[in-house]
Amino acid sequence: MLPRPHDFQSFCLLLHIISLPIRFVLIAPTVIYQGHVINQDFLVRHNAVLHNGTYTQAIVIGEDLAQKWGIWAFFWNLGACIIALILQPPLHIPLTGVDLFITIGLSHATYAQRTYIPQSTKACYNPSTLLNQRPPGANESFFAAAARLNGTVSTPTRICKAFVEEWQYGVSLCFFYALLSFMGMVIFLGTMRNLKQQILTLANTIKVCVIAIGKCFLYMPRLLIFMFPCLLYHTPVFFFRGSPMKVKGPVRAARRYTVKTALGVEQKAEVALKELQTELAKRRENVGRYQGPPGNPTPLADFLGVYDMLIMVDMYLHYVDVLNLAAVSRSVRESVLPATDLHRRLTVFNQYTCCDRERRRCWACPNQTCAGCYQLPLVPQVPVVYHLEQCVPYCTPCYYKHVAHAQPKKKNKYKSARCKCAPNPPEQQPNFYQRYIDILGTPKKTQRSLETLPRSVCRECNKLTSEELVAKKTEAAKSMLMKGLKSDGEKWLICAKQGCGNRLGSGPRFWICPKARCGGECISTLHQAWGESRNGGEDEIVGDESV
Known part of the structure; x- marks a missing residue:
């Protein structure tokens, strides 16, 4: 039973996709094979005893062929990795032709080497094998002479193993290049069959392929821009995370201390500016409390x-x-x-x-509620409120001991130590870097669903929509976070680490995720970065200030 046309087309597309990573994987064995070929060819050419006819001329011919075709395969594979991404079927047929050409050349070289190289490294440990290769009139085998004439200290067994590895890599490359040639021909025939069924002329096919190739060249700078930050950022980060804790612990702590210091200065200026704006607005408006007429007595x-x-x-x-x-x-x-x-x-x-035992403050406003009057609407969990309700502060000694210098588990060694439990915003516009590498070149909104939670609100706030409730709470939460307050309006005074109990004095504020499975540091800039020690009751918000 013949396969259906669309199944065969999908199979050809799958083969083309598989061939791309095979070419990239072949870079490593090609480099290793080229290294072996250069070493063995140098050894044979620079020692007259090995190529003047004392030993079989097949050695000179085999190493010469391997050296030539090894260079061809090395440079061709480097260029073909990029060309294969650009040339789409059926224009990839020149690549298939070159692959077949290299397959034939490498096969010729490896076949010539079979006459003087064993096919297994086990034969290199058999003395009779090495002695049987002695030509008439010579008192040592080829591998013994090569070991003696080699520039470095070596043995016949090591030289034999080096030649065997060269031959084995050559056979492997022959197999993979033959596989690429076969896959390329199947893809070409399948593509031409599909074009014939679509009644497309060769000119139209070439036109479509040329347009596709032009787009590949157009988006090539975007690929480079995408790869450059990855190499520049992720590579040092990877090695840093793999370094010992005694190295990366102090570096992390010093970096966070510096960031907290700079951010604390910025937050103080922002708070002072807002207070000044509010005071000036009140003076400008000069509106006191409402003093209306007493009204008619009732x-x-x-x-x-x-x-x-x-x-x-x-x-x-x-x-x-x-x-x-x-x-x-x-x-x-x-x-x-x-x-x-x-x-x-x-x-x-x-x-x-309200009821004495079940009093609580409304989630969105200062009104008091109880079990008999509060309502429970479903409100999305936004990042600002999450930070206010979940993150807790650690004193500096606890942060250094339990967070910055804490030894991570082996499976988390190369992961970031930062907390990522906070929900993402529902709409996030891509930045310039993301827009440029986007294949469509247009900004997109990344939609993320937020968890909805029941919130205890008063009856007045229950009249608002969930969006209005979130907006109302967000403004108050931002101010509370920057002032280092709890979700109930009180100020953090004691280190939240269990068993510590030290007061949070002046200095940097390190905010930690309390979840047992996380325990990482929250680096959100919404939190208070630098705390100040206050005396008396100024650390708490009581009385009229809490209303």
Whole structure:
């Protein structure tokens, strides 16, 4: 049963794809074969005893053929690796012809060497084999004479093994070049058959192939630009990660300390600039707290105006209900949240509203919630919030001991020590380097799905969409991260390493992933880079500042 046309076409395409890595793999054995050929040919040509007729002339002929065809195979394989990427079937037929030509030449050379070279290295350890090769009138074999005349200290067995390895590499190269020739002819015949079925003329085929070759030349600089950073960056990184911990540990610690110092100066300037902008905006607008008219008196306003009655009502309400109650009218607002006593009233409402044991702060705003009033919408886990909720600070001694100088497992020796647990952004525009090496040359958005988590929010925030909730939380989270705060608004004061308990004084802040399977350092620039030691209660945010 004959194969279907599209199956045969797919088979030919697969053969062409397989032939490309074979050519790249052949670089190593070709170089080794060329090295053997040069050494043996030099030995024979520069010693008259080995080529003046004392021994068989097959030695001179065989080494001469191997030297010529070895050079051909060496330089051809280097060039064919690039040409094979450019010439697409059926224009690759010249490569197939040269491969066949080299196959014939190498086969001739290896066949000539069979007359004086054993086919196995085991024969080199048999003294009778070496002695039987002595020609009439000579008192030593060819390999014994070659060992004696060799520039370095050697033995007949070693010389014999060198010649055997040369012959074996020649046979291997003959096989692979014959395989490439066979695959090239099959690919050519399959491509021509496919073109014939598509009723394409030879001129159209050549035109399409020339256009494809032109595109290959056009994108060749992009390939070089892609490979250059890989060689320039990944190669030193690979050797650095493989170095002993006593070498790379101090280097990593010093590099992170330098980065933290520079980033800390930048963050301080950014925070000071934002505070100055906020202060100038307030002075420019000069808008104080709302001082509206008291409104028309109502029985409800008079009832809530009695402070004890207001507290008794608050004990049966939720925090959000009290805020909504204050929005009923102007007179009720003046009774519940007067402008002259706003902050103290909010603190009191936090104490008396909602259930005592299940109070919590809204995920997106300062409102208080409890088990009876909070809502659980599904919100995407964004990187900023992840860093705020997961990353913990280590003191400098704990960082040096348990992170920077920690010995990784053998399977993780060449992996990065950085934490990569944070989710990626949902839309990430490629940079200039990625756009240039993109084969289409157009920027693309890399879509990544983010994990959605239930978040405890108040009823007011539950009216917002998930995008609005994320935007609202992100702005606050960025400010909290830069100030070195926890997710609940309190400041980190103690090293988070279990069993340490040291205070986080002034100096660099090293943020670590608390997950047991990771334990790496988070290098996000969102975190506070440099901490300052404060006295008294300034390290904590309490009272009105937390509202």
